[in-house]
Amino acid sequence: MKLAVYVHIPFCKNKCIYCDFYSVVSEDFEEYFSCLFKEIELYERVLQESEIETVYFGGGTPSIVSPFFPEKVIDFLEKKSHRFSPSEITVEVNPESIDREKLRSYKAMGVNRISLGVQACDDVVLKKIGRLYNEKTLREKARLILKEFENVNFDFILGLPCETNETLKKNLRFIEEFTPQHVSLYFLEVDENTLLHNLLKKGLVTLPEAEEVERRHDMFVEFLKFKSFVRYEISNFAKPGNESKHNLFYWRNRDYLGLGPSAGGHLGRFRYTNVSDLFAYTRMVKEGTFPYDYKHENTEKEEALETLFMGLRLKEGVELRRVEKLMSLVKKLRKRYSCYVKMKDGRIFLSEAGMDLSKKIFEDLIEWYREAGK
Ligand SMILES: C[S@@+](CC[C@H](N)C(=O)[O-])C[C@H]1O[C@@H](n2cnc3c(N)ncnc32)[C@H](O)[C@@H]1O
Ligand code: SF4
Structure with missing residues (x-):
């Protein structure tokens, strides 16, 4: 790995x-x-x-x-x-x-x-x-x-x-x-x-x-x-x-280990964040336990959502096959933001104007994802 x-x-x-x-x-x-x-x-x-x-x-x-x-x-x-x-x-x-x-x-x-x-x-x-x-x-x-x-x-x-x-x-x-x-x-x-x-x-x-x-x-x-x-x-x-x-x-949503208080990691589909407290961190590692504040095994869909969010930050965007679990969301995104969301060679990405509008685009994406989950 x-x-x-x-x-x-x-x-x-x-x-x-x-x-x-x-x-x-x-x-x-x-x-x-x-x-x-x-x-x-x-x-x-x-x-x-x-x-x-x-x-x-x-x-x-x-x-x-x-x-x-x-x-x-x-x-x-x-x-x-x-x-x-x-x-x-x-x-x-x-x-x-x-x-x-x-x-x-x-x-x-x-x-x-x-x-x-x-x-x-x-x-x-x-x-x-x-x-x-x-x-x-x-x-x-x-x-x-x-x-x-x-x-x-x-x-x-x-x-x-x-x-x-x-x-x-x-x-x-x-x-x-x-x-x-x-x-x-x-x-x-x-x-x-x-x-x-x-x-x-x-x-x-x-x-x-x-x-x-x-x-x-x-x-x-x-x-x-x-x-x-x-x-x-x-x-x-x-x-x-x-x-x-x-x-x-990070942006390609690949594997990384985060060490030290407040650091986050992503191993396979496992995500964690360490405690943001030096005292608690010290105590936990001395006891031989992982100093996690948060840990979660992503579902395939959650993993795809993170891949989409991180990938859309990049000029190169993200491969569509990595987010195929979210196709209806991707289609909605394309429809609503047709001037800002582009597709080429099997990848989806934001135009430069889209990058400047990313805060709003990401807020909408989260809202649609939550609505679809209801
Ligand atoms: C982990 S921080 C600190 C790095 C280093 N200790 C320093 O002060 O330069 C890394 C970067 O995050 C940015 N940053 C920190 N706080 C921020 C804030 N409230 N808003 C925007 N950028 C921030 C700064 O540009 C900083 O250099
Ligand atoms: S307090 Fe200042 S020096 Fe320390 S990490 Fe934050 S920005 Fe950097």
């Missing part, structure tokens, strides 16, 4: 006001990694039958732990799996906690892709959202990374507090200056559990107008296309050949 492995590193130096990813401000790294090895051992049978194709260290902030830890994880995965010859190993890094030494250690252990959390190249925005670096540091670190690595992603968020047209200009200039091979462009999501949500409720922070943000998004996308990036997924752009192999495992 070909497998992608996600390793969650749930530590941050502080919490950004918008972030709902599971992380804690702590430095108990030793204890955490010893638990992670225990969790890996729980998957002994799966790993013995697996060929690991990609590894992704995400967070949290993987760059705040010593590279010694991810290196040990890589060694352990190699030891436990049937075959370990990943074509892609990614580490997510934050500007304030990355340096040349860490980058070189990553390289020495086989990491070949770096994902840098930029969010916005604008001091006013960065300060407002609680990031721990400024434009100057960002530039220094981006330069270091691109000197050491040939496959680099920059993450941006659009719609952040204090964002203006000037922020957009600076973001584009930043890309022009450093020419990464991959860009992820997200719209800000405001989750209830965040400080940002609280501040907005109290009127202590305002967000830019939605129409303005949409306009900036369109300009950002046009710029990336002009610079030869391909929008291969709704929020992801790559120079041809530099698409994220790891994330393609």
Whole structure:
């Protein structure tokens, strides 16, 4: 079985006001990694039958732990799996906690892709959202990374507090200056559990107008296309050949193992999400139990639905034979959104305009699926 492995590193130096990813401000790294090895051992049978194709260290902030830890994880995965010859190993890094030494250690252990959390190249925005670096540091670190690595992603968020047209200009200039091979462009999501949500409720922070943000998004996308990036997924752009192999495992609904608190996995038709609580996670793996918060064996139809949802995010779309259990849903989709949903060579996919409308399309799909199940 070909497998992608996600390793969650749930530590941050502080919490950004918008972030709902599971992380804690702590430095108990030793204890955490010893638990992670225990969790890996729980998957002994799966790993013995697996060929690991990609590894992704995400967070949290993987760059705040010593590279010694991810290196040990890589060694352990190699030891436990049937075959370990990943074509892609990614580490997510934050500007304030990355340096040349860490980058070189990553390289020495086989990491070949770096994902840098930029969010916005604008001091006013960065300060407002609680990031721990400024434009100057960002530039220094981006330069270091691109000197050491040939496959680099920059993450941006659009719609952040204090964002203006000037922020957009600076973001584009930043890309022009450093020419990464991959860009992820997200719209800000405001989750209830965040400080940002609280501040907005109290009127202590305002967000830019939605129409303005949409306009900036369109300009950002046009710029990336002009610079030869391909929008291969709704929020992801790559120079041809530099698409994220790891994330393609998710979008193609293939098998992946998620390790660490809050990580999710998909093995055959089995889906799970780990507990989002370091304390509970530690207790459970020490007891020798899987640290699941949610687990479910998909029916064939549920599996097809997930394949359809994930596949429609991709420019390449999804093979119709993989979603044949949902043909009436697919037909309805084609009929309602005829301008946005295309079919070619046995595949169904969204046009670029369809990608921009995907939120509405996905909401409808879910509603129709539920109605049909009644
Ligand atoms: C797992 S997060 C964190 C990675 C890394 N610790 C950092 O801060 O750059 C990965 C990416 O998700 C995006 N992200 C996080 N919170 C978001 C939110 N509320 N809305 C939209 N994108 C978000 C950011 O672009 C971030 O770089
Ligand atoms: S955005 Fe990154 S650094 Fe900020 S709290 Fe979330 S995971 Fe941590």
